[in-house]
Amino acid sequence: MLIRGTGSGAGSVLFKLYVLAFFIFLAAPLLAAGMFAFNDSQFPSLPWQGFTLDWFFNDTEPKLGMFHDRRLLRGLNVSFTIALAVALLSVFVGTCNAFLFVRGRFPGKNFFYILMVLPLVIPGVILGISILALASNVANGVEEAYNLELEFLRPGLLLVILGQFSFITTITSLVITARLKKFDISLEEAAFNLGASRAGVLRTITLPFLRPAMIAAGIVAFLVSFENFNTTLFLVGSDAPLTITMYDRMVKVGSTPVLNAVSVFLMLGSGVLALISLLVQRDKSKS
Amino acid sequence: MGSDIRKLSLLLLFLPFSLWILLLIILPHAGMVVLSLQEKVAPRVYEFGFGNYVDFFMEPIYWNTLIRTGLMSLLVTFLALLIGFPVAYYIAKLAGNRTKGMLFMLCLIPLWVSDLIRAFGWILLLRESGIISSALMASGLIDTPIEFLYTDATVIMGLVYTVMLFMIVPLVSTLDGMDNAMIEAGYNLGGNGFTVLRRIIIPYAMPGIVSGCIVVFMMTAGSYLTPILMGGKNSSWFTEQIYDQFISRYNWESGAAFGFLLLAFTSIVVWIGLKLSGQTLSSTVAKS
Numbered sequence: 001m002l003i004r005g006t007g008s009g010a011g012s013v014l015f016k017l018y019v020l021a022f023f024i025f026l027a028a029p030l031l032a033a034g035m036f037a038f039n040d041s042q043f044p045s046l047p048w049q050g051f052t053l054d055w056f057f058n059d060t061e062p063k064l065g066m067f068h069d070r071r072l073l074r075g076l077n078v079s080f081t082i083a084l085a086v087a088l089l090s091v092f093v094g095t096c097n098a099f100l101f102v103r104g105r106f107p108g109k110n111f112f113y114i115l116m117v118l119p120l121v122i123p124g125v126i127l128g129i130s131i132l133a134l135a136s137n138v139a140n141g142v143e144e145a146y147n148l149e150l151e152f153l154r155p156g157l158l159l160v161i162l163g164q165f166s167f168i169t170t171i172t173s174l175v176i177t178a179r180l181k182k183f184d185i186s187l188e189e190a191a192f193n194l195g196a197s198r199a200g201v202l203r204t205i206t207l208p209f210l211r212p213a214m215i216a217a218g219i220v221a222f223l224v225s226f227e228n229f230n231t232t233l234f235l236v237g238s239d240a241p242l243t244i245t246m247y248d249r250m251v252k253v254g255s256t257p258v259l260n261a262v263s264v265f266l267m268l269g270s271g272v273l274a275l276i277s278l279l280v281q282r283d284k285s286k287s
Numbered sequence: 288m289g290s291d292i293r294k295l296s297l298l299l300l301f302l303p304f305s306l307w308i309l310l311l312i313i314l315p316h317a318g319m320v321v322l323s324l325q326e327k328v329a330p331r332v333y334e335f336g337f338g339n340y341v342d343f344f345m346e347p348i349y350w351n352t353l354i355r356t357g358l359m360s361l362l363v364t365f366l367a368l369l370i371g372f373p374v375a376y377y378i379a380k381l382a383g384n385r386t387k388g389m390l391f392m393l394c395l396i397p398l399w400v401s402d403l404i405r406a407f408g409w410i411l412l413l414r415e416s417g418i419i420s421s422a423l424m425a426s427g428l429i430d431t432p433i434e435f436l437y438t439d440a441t442v443i444m445g446l447v448y449t450v451m452l453f454m455i456v457p458l459v460s461t462l463d464g465m466d467n468a469m470i471e472a473g474y475n476l477g478g479n480g481f482t483v484l485r486r487i488i489i490p491y492a493m494p495g496i497v498s499g500c501i502v503v504f505m506m507t508a509g510s511y512l513t514p515i516l517m518g519g520k521n522s523s524w525f526t527e528q529i530y531d532q533f534i535s536r537y538n539w540e541s542g543a544a545f546g547f548l549l550l551a552f553t554s555i556v557v558w559i560g561l562k563l564s565g566q567t568l569s570s571t572v573a574k575s
Contacts, residue, residue: 019377022370023393029408029448030400032418036411044411046421093303100300114568115308121502122312123509123553125526126546129533130315133322133543166311198292227401230511230526234533243403247512255407263404270399278392 034267037260044257055261066261075245082157082241083225086164087218093165094172094217095210098180101173117174119167124230131163132234156237163231168224172217179213216277223270242266316550323544339544349528349545353552356525359439360507361556363446364500367454370447371499375458376488380467394455402449406516409445410436413517437519445517450506454499461495462488497564498571501557508553525549 036044040052042062058065066072101113119127132155139153152158183206191201229243236244246259326336343349378390397405412418413435420432435441469491473483489496514524529549532542561567 015373015377015381019374019390022374023390025448026393026397026451029405029412030396031408032411033400033404033408043416045416046418093307096300096303100297100304104297104300106297106301110569112304115312116304117568119312121505121557123505123526123549125509125511125529126319126550127315129529129539129542129546130319131311132533133539134315134318137318137322162311166307169307223399227403229402230509233511233530243401246403250403250407250516255410259407263400263407266404267400274392274395274399 030267033260033263035260036257037264039257041257044255044260055257056265064258066258066265069258071245072242072258072262075240075242078157078239079226079241079243082160082164083222085161086168086225087221089161089165090169090172090221091176091214091218093169094176095214097169097173098176098210101177102180102183117170120170122167124167124228125234127166128163128231128234131159131166131231135159154237155235157239159235159237160232160241163235164225164228167231168221171224172221175217175220176210176213179210183209212281215280219273219277223273226266226270319543320547322540323547325540327540333540339541340548342541343544343548352523352528353525353548355523356508356549357552357556359443359446360504360553363443363450363507364504366443366447367450367503368496368500371451371454372458372496375455375462378455379459379462379465380470391459394452394459397448398452402510402512403516405449406445406513409441409448409517413441436517437521439518442514442518442522445513446507446510449510449513450503453502453506457495457499457502458492461492465491493564494566494571497560497566500560501571504556504560505553508549 037055038051038053039049040054041049054063054065056065057067059068097116101109101116106112135153139150142148142150187205187209188201191205196204226241227243229247232241232244240248242262246262249256249259323339324335324337325333326338328334374394378387378394382390410417414420415432415434415436417435419435420429423429424432465488469487470483473487478486509526511524511526511530514522515527518524525545526549529542529545532538532545561571
């Protein structure tokens with residue numbers, strides 16, 4: 001090791017212990033949320049009553065498993081729809097933004113770049129209320145002027161998708177921009193010299209190069225959308241996504257182990273997605 | 288001909304960007320400011336005025352909550368930096384190549400689950416019938432269960448936990464770019480560990496530190512779930528006031544004013560932070 005850490009051997013052991021303690025701190029609440037999914041008890045608390053999978057698969061009250069709980073399943077379905085829409089939209093716009101800021105030359109580029117990053121630091125609650133207020137204002141205005149009810153501008157799926165899209169696009173843009181910057185432009189030039197068309201080059205050379213970043217950005221967008229609460233809270237209509245359904249359950253019914261089961265399910269799901277995004281990126285860096 | 292196509296494609300690329308920023312960021316926020324300047328004079332009758340802002344400053348509970356939220360967010364930011372910096376340094380500089388990637392991935396694990404589940408986990412650990420209290424009882428250290436939830440310290444710890452990742456990632460990426468020879472040179476010139484840290488490592492990592500602090504501060508001040516779930520009724524977080532005005536009281540004008548005040552307040556704090564540290568937005572968060 002070239003650099004001295006904290007000098008003495010004892011100091012370096014202490015440093016390692018500190019890092020270890022930090023990771024225990026990171027893992028503790030996740031383990032706590034996970035373990036009670038398998039406890040054969042009505043309440044998510046000690047003592048340990050024995051291992052069970054009832055909170056996943058049991059089909060009768062009072063221990064209704066998550067895969068038989070219709071409200072949770074509906075929430076899961078809504079969340080999935082929203083997350084998929086947000087991921088596709090934000091990867092598309094993010095890719096356009098990457099080309100715009102890496103390849104484009106136009107006045108005020110730095111200013112626009114800061115505008116692009118801004119949504120990431122605006123509190124989610126404020127994004128939610130501002131979009132809610134604007135959409136409602138437009139809907140009210142149209143209703144008064146033309147006696148036309150624009151249902152899609154009222155709280156509901158579309159507003160949730162737009163609200164999440166508004167800041168998730170910043171994330172996808174940054175990820176894809178970083179990748180496009182590493183692109184060797186001479187590859188495109190070579191293809192042009194060999195007589196390829198603009199569209200052909202984009203399709204066969206540039207986009208395949210960007211694909212791992214686009215997939216990774218899409219996965220991050222999907223996860224962030226799935227987990228989002230602050231922005232969604234204000235824009236949600238009658239179809240509540242999973243986080244809102246779970247929050248309602250926690251506040252109104254109190255915590256039951258079925259929520260732990262959902263937590264385990266979500267942790268596994270995001271773990272698999274994170275792994276996929278890692279594999280996709282690794283594959284590409286070798287070739 | 289070629290330049291026409293270039294201009295056209297630039298315009299086409301600019302279209303999604305401008306629609307996004309204009310329709311979902313600029314117009315809603317402008318609308319929020321306009322809405323906040325609508326004063327209710329009679330049922331369904333509004334006129335232009337600063338009434339909602341006057342109400343805010345006349346009612347101590349409102350501005351106290353905002354200041355409290357700001358101060359606690361600063362404390363959370365500072366603690367996240369203090370706790371996260373050594374870990375980031377370890378990952379970037381001391382860990383071997385293989386452990387490095389693994390530790391970095393481990394840092395990202397909390398990102399895999401939502402705020403809600405993280406807060407839920409903490410509740411199960413800390414509440415009166417929770418794991419820590421039960422474990423202390425079983426070990427005989429305490430006789431009656433202890434409630435760890437619903438205190439400011441718990442809220443701060445929960446928030447530090449939630450935002451930690453956004454502090455560590457920028458720190459690791461700036462420290463990673465630092466040449467080890469710089470640190471070695473510091474030692475060779477007779478500096479001790481503390482001097483090297485203060486004169487070489489921290490100045491070099493400044494863009495990452497400021498970037499992490501900005502994101503963490505804004506996220507903390509704008510957070511809603513963690514203070515509500517871990518702090519309970521007396522968490523007095525400002526976003527709770529906004530939610531109250533919007534959803535419970537259906538007073539959108541005042542809610543919009545509160546939203547604008549939160550945005551203005553946090554932006555001013557970030558601006559002061561940038562001035563004090565001698566950084567700019569484009570050298571930190573918007574680093575291209």
